[in-house]
Amino acid sequence: MTPFVASSVLVPSEVSAMLMFCLLLILLVPFAGAGLALINAGLGRARSAAHAMLAAICVMSVAAVVYVIVGFAWQGAAGRPDHVVMVAGKAWGWIAAEPFFLRGLRLDLSPTALVVLLQMFSVGLAGLIPLSSGADRWRLGAICASTALLAGFTYPLFAHWVWGGGWLAQLGANFGVNSGLGRGFLDGGGSSTIQVVGGLTALSIAWILGPRRGKFSAEGMPAALPGHNAVLVLLGCMFAWIGWMSLNSAGAMLFLGVEPGRVVLIAVNTTLCAAASGLTAAVLTRVRFGRPDASLTANGWIAGLVASSAAAAFLKPAAAMIVGGVAGILAVSVADFLEFQLAIDDPGGAVSVHAVGGLWGVLAVALLADAEPSGQWLAQLVGIATLLGFVLPLSYGLNWLLDRLYRQRVEREGELQGMDLFELGAGAYPEFDIHGDEFLQR
Amino acid sequence: MKLAGFFLLVAGWAIVVTAVALLPAAGARVGFVLAGVAVELFGLALAVRSHLVLQAEGE
Numbered sequence: 271m272t273p274f275v276a277s278s279v280l281v282p283s284e285v286s287a288m289l290m291f292c293l294l295l296i297l298l299v300p301f302a303g304a305g306l307a308l309i310n311a312g313l314g315r316a317r318s319a320a321h322a323m324l325a326a327i328c329v330m331s332v333a334a335v336v337y338v339i340v341g342f343a344w345q346g347a348a349g350r351p352d353h354v355v356m357v358a359g360k361a362w363g364w365i366a367a368e369p370f371f372l373r374g375l376r377l378d379l380s381p382t383a384l385v386v387l388l389q390m391f392s393v394g395l396a397g398l399i400p401l402s403s404g405a406d407r408w409r410l411g412a413i414c415a416s417t418a419l420l421a422g423f424t425y426p427l428f429a430h431w432v433w434g435g436g437w438l439a440q441l442g443a444n445f446g447v448n449s450g451l452g453r454g455f456l457d458g459g460g461s462s463t464i465q466v467v468g469g470l471t472a473l474s475i476a477w478i479l480g481p482r483r484g485k486f487s488a489e490g491m492p493a494a495l496p497g498h499n500a501v502l503v504l505l506g507c508m509f510a511w512i513g514w515m516s517l518n519s520a521g522a523m524l525f526l527g528v529e530p531g532r533v534v535l536i537a538v539n540t541t542l543c544a545a546a547s548g549l550t551a552a553v554l555t556r557v558r559f560g561r562p563d564a565s566l567t568a569n570g571w572i573a574g575l576v577a578s579s580a581a582a583a584f585l586k587p588a589a590a591m592i593v594g595g596v597a598g599i600l601a602v603s604v605a606d607f608l609e610f611q612l613a614i615d616d617p618g619g620a621v622s623v624h625a626v627g628g629l630w631g632v633l634a635v636a637l638l639a640d641a642e643p644s645g646q647w648l649a650q651l652v653g654i655a656t657l658l659g660f661v662l663p664l665s666y667g668l669n670w671l672l673d674r675l676y677r678q679r680v681e682r683e684g685e686l687q688g689m690d691l692f693e694l695g696a697g698a699y700p701e702f703d704i705h706g707d708e709f710l711q712r
Numbered sequence: 713m714k715l716a717g718f719f720l721l722v723a724g725w726a727i728v729v730t731a732v733a734l735l736p737a738a739g740a741r742v743g744f745v746l747a748g749v750a751v752e753l754f755g756l757a758l759a760v761r762s763h764l765v766l767q768a769e770g771e
Binding site for chain 2: 614667
């Protein structure tokens with residue numbers, strides 16, 4: 271995978287126009303972050319709403335700063351220097367060799383500078399995902415520290431392997447198209463690098479923090495703790511849609527060498543994925559509960575966006591609808607399974623939406639992509655195995671260590687009082703009564 | 713049990729990477745990659761189970 275200008279035979283003015291177009295797309299990506307922040311806040315409790323939004327700002331700030339200091343040095347970009355291990359005569363790029371603080375890098379309209387800008391936003395997006403699973407009980411200081419670990423190490427390392435010319439990206443080139451490894455691991459918009467990495471970190475956080483007080487009865491039955499504002503959640507879905515179309519398009523241009531004309535197809539497929547997934551979730555909840563559930567439908571919508579990221583550049587519209595439909599089924603059914611069978615308290619559905627939806631998106635490239643070389647499925651499977659076998663243990667291990675050094679879960683009083691009053695000293699809605707836990711089973 | 717689960721996750725990944733790097737025959741490579749993924753799934757199940765047990769003990 272090379273930046274698109276490398277494979278072009280265009281005159282310089284046309285290249286500049288394409289880079290400018292790519293820059294405009296990247297500048298819309300923060301809408302995805304705004305969307306996720308609103309969704310997280312809306313799905314949490316009213317007494318922790320200000321905390322949720324402040325945490326989102328802190329996450330994006332910490333992620334941007336840490337990524338610029340060390341993250342890009344370890345992620346790099348395709349065609350730039352990296353550390354290589356030779357195995358059986360093949361070069362395996364495992365970590366980039368860029369200087370810290372972006373030293374020596376010209377931040378102009380070059381493809382590498384655009385990669386830095388896009389990644390600075392993307393790593394913040396990945397950092398927002400665990401906020402959802404740790405809602406109502408995750409301390410602000412711990413959120414910042416955990417985000418620093420994600421933005422400084424976990425994310426850049428895996429992103430180097432996929433987007434920075436590392437070994438997953440090079441599987442096809444190293445072993446040949448007919449080796450059963452296709453074109454190497456493909457993910458244009460970050461189903462794996464952003465969504466699954468964030469989703470698996472969310473799973474680690476949910477495990478380490480444990481469930482919210484009162485979530486499970488002594489018999490293990492989960493109590494319903496509904497989100498406090500469905501309007502915020504659904505508005506967040508709208509913002510996320512804009513951001514995701516830009517993210518998928520800019521990522522495909524920078525990392526897959528897609529020409530700008532294909533952005534139309536990517537936007538159509540992204541929208542169809544989200545639409546099919548949201549509708550499927552609405553229908554499923556209508557059948558199950560008698561009425562469509564707003565928060566699960568929103569989760570379905572986001573799961574469709576998540577699943578679209580890897581494959582949007584390769585799908586026919588009909589296939590995009592199938593990808594979305596399956597993502598919607600997964601978002602609803604896996605959320606239930608996690609809560610009822612595995613006793614995982616994930617208030618915003620980060621694991622079912624981002625981790626599972628992202629894994630499905632990665633697999634969909636192999637199963638449904640248009641005109642991909644045979645054997646792509648094995649490369650995608652190797653990527654999935656790396657996420658489960660490397661990223662999850664790494665993320666869990668780092669957050670477990672952090673928890674030993676600096677307790678991540680808030681004190682009992684904090685949960686009872688609400689994160690707003692306990693950590694910030696003021697609530698998000700001072701003119702309204704905020705309910706306590708009096709309705710919960712004890 | 714939790715440690716064993718995470719160990720199996722990493723071990724499964726090691727099988728996958730080793731198969732890709734060292735096995736030239738496509739059939740053997742596919743077989744070992746699938747075996748590695750199966751080991752990972754077993755490790756994931758063990759990790760999930762251990763957290764359920766720990767949570768129940770905590771309550």
